[in-house]
Amino acid sequence: MSTGVVQPRPGRIWGFIANALRRMGLSGRTAIILAPTLWLVIFFLIPLIVVFKIALSAFAMGRPPYLPMFEWGADESLTITLHFSNFLFLVRDSLYANAYINSVRIAAISTIIALVIAYPMAWFIARSEEKHRNLLLMLVILPFWTSFLLRVYAWMGFLGRNGIINNTLMGLGIIDEPLVMLQTEGAVFVGIVYTYLPFMVLPLYTALVKLDQSLIEASADLGARPFVTFLTVILPLSLPGIIAGSMLVFIPAIGEFVIPSLLGGADTLMIGRVLWDEFFANRDWPVASAVAIVMLIILIIPIMLLSIAQNAVVEKNQ
């Protein structure tokens, strides 16, 4: 791709480019900063502001399906009344509160399951011989590179009424009737843990691989049983990895749409799915925007925790 540029070329080309930029009134330095900054302002920051604005607008039949928040020079009281309508709607209808509570609960339970599965895996990789570690890590990351949607789909084949698990159990004569596994909350847990497991293993591995073996030996020499050593030495030292990994699972799980709609039942309410339906089925853009903003507010604390944990890991490395 860009390797063609490796060969040395006449210096005048660079001089020419630099001159061209200077003629436009841009130093190279400013251009490097400005290009990504402008892009992110236009396609990341402004869209969020637009969401805020539309969450404060009224729903209308039409295209686009909301009323302008302010005609130029409109009175402000209008804005304030509209403000309350969409957010009040979220409070009044218990569907939304239930969806938020459910999302947090499902995300939290999935995170704990993922932690319990990932911790021994990360410990095993960190304690295996150095030449095997990269291969094992790649085995953890590899599924992440295959399509997310298809990995969720794979579980539909596993958990379904005529799925592989039911067929195997019935073939072995363990059960007579197929178990109902698909379209349950349990299937959603499996889906979330499965798709986000690499995000949990990697930060745990990073924390555990740096752990000084002599600390564990010292603890054992002083008579601590392995479990006590784990609780008092290993666990506290790997805490940044635990927090970072947990947040990397918890945060995307909160807004998850694909997993609850493919593996969950009709009653598995999650907020990502509610937002999707509000937008695509009800075409109520203002309420969808209000749902998005409340979701962002819920995510503020987990995102802050994540950044604290990541900074702790970075500082340790230095």
Add this chain to the structure above:
Amino acid sequence: MRRGLALPIIAVLGFAFLYAPIISLVVFSFNESRLVTVWTGFSLQWYAALFQDSQIVSAAILSLQIAATSATIATVLGTLAGLALTRLGRFRGKTALTGMVSAPLVMPEVITGLSLLLLFVAMEATFGWPSGRGFTTIVLAHTTFCMAYVTVVVRSRLIDMDRSLDEAAMDLGATPLRVFFDITLPIISPALISGWLLAFTLSLDDLVIASFVSGPGSSTLPMVIFSKIRLGVSPDVNALATIIIVVVAIGVAGATWFGMRKPKNR
């Protein structure tokens, strides 16, 4: 002795959990029966059916075009952002750029998709561009979240890189632009390639954001797959999954090989 065995057993079970669904997906793509989960005999008919399905073929072509375009723009912008954050010292707005470039990594997809769609609608109403939604709007959306990942990859490579090479070239009289193209770029090129591949994969894989910002007649491959599997398992999706897995495995192996070829020039 029992303690020594417990950990490997748990680890093996963990890896089995990661790979069993994918392996069963591949195996049953060669199944004769319409039932995805009962083996009746070897057959390639679902692959044949796949290539005759014009909806899937055209969606796949569209997705590949979108992924290549947005990965390329994201790599350019992500590299610039990585340079700005590591090589240019302090400047006004550095904290803001740091925050904005990593925020898309933790932003729920539904919010990214919704916010970009609302932006595109507002832009169309105000400037008349982009008119309608389709290829352009999906590329713009994918570039935005992909560049965050490219920035992470490029930035860590730039932090690891030995700055004395840059300084030596500068001392020998090379202009900053020349230093970049002759010294920095060749050294960070493995990071650019893996960043591009990551962006390409993420774009190819995205269902939620594309669903928000696409228009009629521009369904991407994940959108077509989703509408198919919503109704239940179907064997041609298994065949498609197998092709994607094989392509990805070759790509990852290639990227690993490329990354290992020059590991010592940091």
